Amino acid sequence: MAPVGDWTPPACWYEPYSADEFAKDTEDGYSTVANDPRQPSYAKSSVGQFRNIYKDGKYKNYNKDKADQGSWWVATRDPDRWMDDAAQVCNKMPFWVKNGETPQVENAVTPEILAELAYNKVRLPDTEVTLAPADTTKVNLPTWAWLDKRQFKPVSVTAALNAAGVDIQATTTAEPVSLKIDPGTSDATTFPASGECPIINGRIGEPYAAGKADKTPPCGVEYLRSSGNGTYKLNATVTWKIHWTGTGVAGEQPLPDGEFGTTQDVTVQEIQAVNR
Incomplete structure (x- = not known):
């Protein structure tokens, strides 16, 4: 079986996370790095700063108190093209979008983007x-x-x-x-x-x-x-x-x-x- 063609779908996109999902993902990532003695201090500092923005900084406790009002939109990269230049386009920090609003960012996931991702999975x-x-x-x-x-x-x-x-x-x-x-x-x-x-x-x-x-x-x-x-x-x-x-x-x-x-x-x- 072969891929459908030479055309490639987006290497990255933004997709929504609930407040609980985003909190868990962030806390798990922080714990993995912070508790690993093999990780350099700058890596631990970086994940700590990221966590603080959403837990105790600009936002409070990952907006869990607003969970029914919106969602976090997070950059996602195609795991097979993680290092591609095209995958670095989605470099915006996770951002909050109220229910009913359209994310003001290029590559926010849509049916068309899903279709393009599915294109890459077609086998002939x-x-x-x-x-x-x-x-x-x-x-x-x-x-x-x-x-x-x-x-x-x-x-x-x-x-x-x-x-x-x-x-x-x-x-x-x-x-x-x-x-x-x-x-x-x-x-x-x-x-x-x-x-x-x-x-x-x-x-x-x-x-x-x-x-x-x-x-x-x-x-x-x-x-x-x-x-x-x-x-x-x-x-x-x-x-x-x-x-x-x-x-x-x-x-x-x-x-x-x-x-x-x-x-x-x-x-x-x-x-x-x-x-x-």
Whole structure:
């Protein structure tokens, strides 16, 4: 299984914590550092100063007495991209937002951000094309190509947030729309001529069957020259159209298309003729 494409979602965002959740998270973090003899004094001082702001400084006891009036919004970073420059954009200290107000900060979590995060979790089947003839074909013999209909169907991932009075979700869906065939040599003809096989009746390409030998495949390739002692590298790339739906959003919303391909070795032999 492969990621949907090269596009990457936000590396950081802000999400809500209840007063109790934020207090526990902060106190746990403080205790872990303050009670660890291996931690340097500057680290202990830093977490202590952070704690004091919300416990006994600018705020009192993490605003627990206002727990029913709002929530804390805290920067969160993608754990796989913690050190990326993009993950450092969310550098605002935790801030209080009253119920019903919109956080005045870029990257505050929304259904769209959840959809973008879900995009990164979509996994697609490997793009291995079935060929007939398989692996070894002949010069000037049409080779049929198709994808397993059971595998190549829409794939969806849902991301949800239900915390501190915020209840939103988004579902990102990838749908296969076409297969691009690159024969690996200019000495070949593709079917169709563009090399791009669209989905027809829910499938890409058409399986070869007895009785189709004299027909032109709706998706395939015809090699015009032998591969000699080697092979041609046939590359098959599926384009996946991506969209999302989410809380409070009307209809499907687009995300960048994804492409994923693999290369297969194809041996092409000359048709041997016997002279008498």
